[in-house]
Amino acid sequence: MYDFIRGQLIPVAFVIFALGLIFQIIQFFRLTRKKEWGYPPLEIKPEKKTTSKWVAFCLASLNGTLWEIDPLVTIMTSVFHVFLILVPIFLLGHNILLDQSWGLSLWSLPESITDILTIVVLICVAFFLGRRLFLSRVRVITTVYDYLIWVIAAAPFLTGYFAYHQWFNYDTVMTVHILAGEVMLITIPFTKLGHMLFFFFYRFLIGNEYSFAKGARTW
Amino acid sequence: MSDQEMKPVDTKQIKGMLDRKKGKMKRYLSHCAHCSLCAESCFLYMAHHKDPQYMPSYKAIYSLGRLYKKRGKVDRKLLTEIKGIVWRNCVLCGRCYCPIGIHIPSMIAFARTILRSQDVYPQLDEVSSESWL
Numbered sequence: 061m062y063d064f065i066r067g068q069l070i071p072v073a074f075v076i077f078a079l080g081l082i083f084q085i086i087q088f089f090r091l092t093r094k095k096e097w098g099y100p101p102l103e104i105k106p107e108k109k110t111t112s113k114w115v116a117f118c119l120a121s122l123n124g125t126l127w128e129i130d131p132l133v134t135i136m137t138s139v140f141h142v143f144l145i146l147v148p149i150f151l152l153g154h155n156i157l158l159d160q161s162w163g164l165s166l167w168s169l170p171e172s173i174t175d176i177l178t179i180v181v182l183i184c185v186a187f188f189l190g191r192r193l194f195l196s197r198v199r200v201i202t203t204v205y206d207y208l209i210w211v212i213a214a215a216p217f218l219t220g221y222f223a224y225h226q227w228f229n230y231d232t233v234m235t236v237h238i239l240a241g242e243v244m245l246i247t248i249p250f251t252k253l254g255h256m257l258f259f260f261f262y263r264f265l266i267g268n269e270y271s272f273a274k275g276a277r278t279w
Numbered sequence: 280m281s282d283q284e285m286k287p288v289d290t291k292q293i294k295g296m297l298d299r300k301k302g303k304m305k306r307y308l309s310h311c312a313h314c315s316l317c318a319e320s321c322f323l324y325m326a327h328h329k330d331p332q333y334m335p336s337y338k339a340i341y342s343l344g345r346l347y348k349k350r351g352k353v354d355r356k357l358l359t360e361i362k363g364i365v366w367r368n369c370v371l372c373g374r375c376y377c378p379i380g381i382h383i384p385s386m387i388a389f390a391r392t393i394l395r396s397q398d399v400y401p402q403l404d405e406v407s408s409e410s411w412l
Contacts, residue, residue: 197315201340
């Protein structure tokens with residue numbers, strides 16, 4: 061079992077992750093079609109702005125957004141999502157493993173930095189759990205499934221932190237860490253973790269009032 | 280008892296309607312992170328002293344979400360319950376903002392369409408304990 065988790069299951073998880081996402085992308089493009097414009101899209105020529113005007117414009121554009129309404133959650137969620145992706149990719153230990161198996165690796169962050177960033181991710185994760193447990197507006201739409209997703213997202217970082225500091229039985233913690241990572245990869249395309257990909261599709265490709273881009277597609 | 284309340288629910292028709300938009304709607308429902316960040320964008324939520332049942336996500340989950348969960352096998356009692364959520368608690372102004380990009384008004388509008396197909400909608404002479412707006 062240990063060998064399976066630390067061996068064959070790793071490529072299987074990556075393949076399911078990649079194929080699952082490809083399947084979801086194909087499905088998305090089959091379900092949506094190119095938007096037919098009934099009128100030419102409004103094109104406004106950007107006026108030349110000085111730096112101070114540009115900064116003032118950026119600050120003004122935050123009015124009424126989540127940055128103004130709930131800055132704490134916005135900062136926590138932004139930090140969490142950025143580091144959730146960056147930490148595992150630029151972790152020295154992961155890159156050494158990549159180098160040993162495939163002979164290639166990415167640039168790595170110093171271990172002291174990734175250690176701190178892992179704590180930051182764990183603080184964010186604890187914050188989200190606190191919201192789910194104690195904020196009535198979040199609790200009212202929370203199900204067991206949400207807690208399960210929370211565990212799937214938190215487990216790789218918690219076990220990774222334990223493994224790095226060699227707390228508890230190293231071998232067991234490492235196996236659980238690898239398993240947690242595999243479970244996360246496998247579940248991303250098929251659960252609400254899929255918003256990792258669909259956030260970009262919904263906000264950039266589907267055209268509506270809150271799109272970041274023009275939005276060239278429609279359902 | 281009015282004709283509206285007597286008519287049996289055509290669960291097959293509901294299932295058919297749900298299936299037709301399954302690709303879009305189930306995707307939206309399954310990608311909702313249940314974060315509640317859409318709450319403040321709803322003026323009814325703000326006007327009702329931040330009552331969670333006016334949150335856009337709550338309205339989508341407890342209307343269309345329930346219809347999908349039950350795969351259309353619903354009774355008139357549930358449809359009447361959903362009626363209050365999609366008509367009284369939402370005016371479909373389209374101002375709800377989801378950070379992930381889920382288009383909540385289309386979900387509420389679709390729930391209304393399903394309810395209307397079963398003749399469940401607010402009547403002009405309906406007596407309600409509270410205002411519909």
